[in-house]
Amino acid sequence: MKILVISQHFPPEKSGNASRIFDMCSHLQKMGEYVTVLAPHPSFPPGSFKRKWSVFESRKMNDVNIINLLAWQPKSQDPGFVGRMAYYLSFPLHAVIWIFFNFRKFDVIITSAPPIFTGIGGIPAKLIFKKKWVMDVRDLWINASISLGFLKKGSLFEKMSRVYEQFCYSSASLICVTTEELGQDIVKTYKNIDKNKLRITPNGVDIDLFYPMETPKKNQIIYAGNIGHAQDLEDVILAMKKVNEHFDLKFLIVGDGDIKGDLEKVARDNNLMDFVEFPGLISREKIPKMYSESLMGVAPLKKLKTLEYAVPTKAYEYMACGIPFVGCGEGEIRKLAERSGCGMIAENSPDAIADIILYLLNNPEKQIEMGKKGRAFVEKYYSRKQIASDLKSVLECIEFEKPNPIMSDGINYARSQ
Incomplete structure (x- = not known):
């Protein structure tokens, strides 16, 4: 054809x-x-x-x-x-x-x-x-x-x-x-x-490009993708205040988009620039290593009825690289988290997001288990x-x-x- x-x-x-x-x-x-x-x-x-x-x-x-x-x-x-x-x-x-x-x-x-x-x-x-x-x-x-x-x-x-x-x-x-x-x-x-x-x-997801790499873990969590209006990244940034009362953890927001400048202002205004980094656009080939050295990924959709059909591509990428994801939103992203056993869904608030991140940080064996389930799931279906x-x-x-x-x-x- x-x-x-x-x-x-x-x-x-x-x-x-x-x-x-x-x-x-x-x-x-x-x-x-x-x-x-x-x-x-x-x-x-x-x-x-x-x-x-x-x-x-x-x-x-x-x-x-x-x-x-x-x-x-x-x-x-x-x-x-x-x-x-x-x-x-x-x-x-x-x-x-x-x-x-x-x-x-x-x-x-x-x-x-x-x-x-x-x-x-x-x-x-x-x-x-x-x-x-x-x-x-x-x-x-x-x-x-x-x-x-x-x-x-x-x-x-x-x-x-x-x-x-x-x-x-x-x-x-x-x-x-x-x-x-x-x-x-x-x-x-x-x-x-x-x-x-x-x-x-x-x-x-391209499972040959995105796979778990043997690289030392860093004290970081990651978001990589379009920095747009549909993502609830502001609440994740604000969650870092509570998370860093207990752990020394960085949040990487990799990419570019309409609201990147707004999010940088949120981080500055809340004195969170020590915990939140904006590396900018990174070549696709470098992203799997960044995922593999992170403890978890985030896929925070805003809680809107009109977004319940959505599953961000980055969620599949996190799973392919063997790390769990913390999501927000309802509908398909919740179904993916439950079916794969690789994700946990938080309410759209800084406290709720922080609590799930802290739960996973306090349970490293759970992180490993979820990561393995995610990799197996995308190999089979995605x-x-x-x-x-x-x-x-x-x-x-x-x-x-x-x-x-x-x-x-x-x-x-x-x-x-």
């Missing part, structure tokens, strides 16, 4: 979705498929890359064809609404133009969201050029934007976005979602969505190589119009769990 992937994020960007798309495409390419990726010039987090204004640039990574298209590139770390919309919309509109001139080069198109606007490229590919269209949905972007205060409920923009999403879901050949709850939310929110089109393809292999089988089904067996609830699983 000749597969076209449209993604807003791709390496050298270091977001979780960039690495996931890269791994998926690399594995599909190694399995004999011909993969091309359309992405904007690297620009996330905003301001971390030099702006480029060339119309397009082509390159290869792991034999995958990469085409970077011209799109608006915000400069400020936390862009306003207009800047964000220019960034989100200019890329897929450019992708549509590219597709009109290159549609004969591919059989199947995969559009990865968020943001939701990547689906704009799938519409002409499916309706005009009759290509198979797979929507890869990682996030209920509209719901999350409303709950985080970026979008007003009932606004004209929300209504227009809902109509657009309804049209995309109805038109797509297949809808891949990360979790069962995300699939159920889509079916509840939008009318007449055929459950047979839904399939669960988890975020997963290897990105296996997830890509399952996706390949699904793509072959829709390409050659073969039946695709479904589960009793109408939602397919990439791997039985």
Whole structure:
């Protein structure tokens, strides 16, 4: 198959979705498929890359064809609404133009969201050029934007976005979602969505890159990923005050994002800079060692109904590296903690988070046991190589119009769990 992937994020960007798309495409390419990726010039987090204004640039990574298209590139770390919309919309509109001139080069198109606007490229590919269209949905972007205060409920923009999403879901050949709850939310929110089109393809983890390394442990806990509004990192920072009354412990917040500056201010204002470090963006290849030398990782989602479908990629990475994780939030992240035996979920407050961290610090044997369970769990269920292999089988089904067996609830699983 000749597969076209449209993604807003791709390496050298270091977001979780960039690495996931890269791994998926690399594995599909190694399995004999011909993969091309359309992405904007690297620009996330905003301001971390030099702006480029060339119309397009082509390159290869792991034999995958990469085409970077011209799109608006915000400069400020936390862009306003207009800047964000220019960034989100200019890329897929450019992708549509590219597709009109290159549609004969591919059989199947995969559009990865968020943001939701990547689906704009799938519409002409499916309706005009009759290509198979797979929507890869990682996030209920509209719901999350409303709950985080970026979008007003009932606004004209929300209504227009809902109509657009309804049209995309109805038109797509297949809808891949990360979790069962995300699939159920889509079916509840939008009318007449055929459950047979839904399939669960988890975020997963590259278990060959992320594994427990034999390195001395440091008195540190770690968060690595996008430093964004959905993460309750402020409460973890404040928890360090109570934790360090009993242990000499550092909290590393690795990465960049919209609220990094705000979190640095929280740490300064609370005299916690001795306990909280912001190393900035670190190459993906160095992260597994940082995990392995940490005592535990944190995956603190805010307690919002609209985030109950989410499982942060970093939680799988912690497990793959053999360290337990402390999470916050409800829904899928709690299920993952319970099913794997590798996580503990705290209420969203500094005291509650501190208490669980202290419990694990006081029980080193428990940390080791949880870490081993986590590694075994991701090896069995969440290897990105296996997830890509399952996706390949699904793509072959829709390409050659073969039946695709479904589960009793109408939602397919990439791997039985």
